[in-house]
């Protein structure tokens with residue numbers, strides 16, 4: 599594989615690779631690791647699900663007051679990593695994450711299953727809770743509150759968009775001579791360099 603065969607623009611390459619991961623029925627093809635850090639640079643990482651591209655950014659949804667939400671508020675620098683075992687490929691994004699536009703989050707929330715909508719209200723993500731029964735009681739409360747009506751989006755729940763400043767494609771090859779291509783923005787759009795594996 600060469601830079602020429604990959605193409606000049608990393609988000610298109612990503613879309614092609616993602617489609618190939620789906621075609622191969624890769625388990626959790628949409629799962630990606632999101633790394634964030636506090637203002638002081640203390641890192642943390644967790645899995646989130648990919649929700650599409652928006653204006654040059656990679657989207658996911660979460661709770662804005664979760665640990666990741668608080669860290670992104672202090673420090674928008676973040677990274678995302680996909681690994682697709684069926685293809686032996688990895689894609690890395692590094693950049694800045696910002697909240698997705700309200701209309702995007704509203705639209706996405708409205709399209710979710712009602713149980714997920716209720717769950718978004720019931721869970722104060724990343725807060726300590728005394729037991730599972732607290733969660734179940736909260737769920738019952740929320741169900742009663744919205745009975746017979748649409749569930750509106752919680753103000754502390756919504757999308758993020760990570761706008762990449764670097765995108766790397768890694769393709770496993772024989773004898774550990776793996777291919778790595780690193781894209782960075784340049785005056786002409788994006789420049790691409792091959793990295794040693």
Ligand SMILES: Cc1cc2nc3c(=O)[nH]c(=O)nc-3n(C[C@H](O)[C@H](O)[C@H](O)COP(=O)(O)O)c2cc1C
Nearest residue numbers: 629644645646647659660661664665666667723724
């Ligand atoms: C397969 C998988 C998918 C997940 N998808 C999401 C997601 O899309 N959004 C989310 O907020 N958490 C998701 N989670 C839960 C997160 O990994 C994490 O536990 C949660 O967001 C709290 O993280 P935080 O305390 O670091 O903010 C997912 C977990 C797994 C294992």
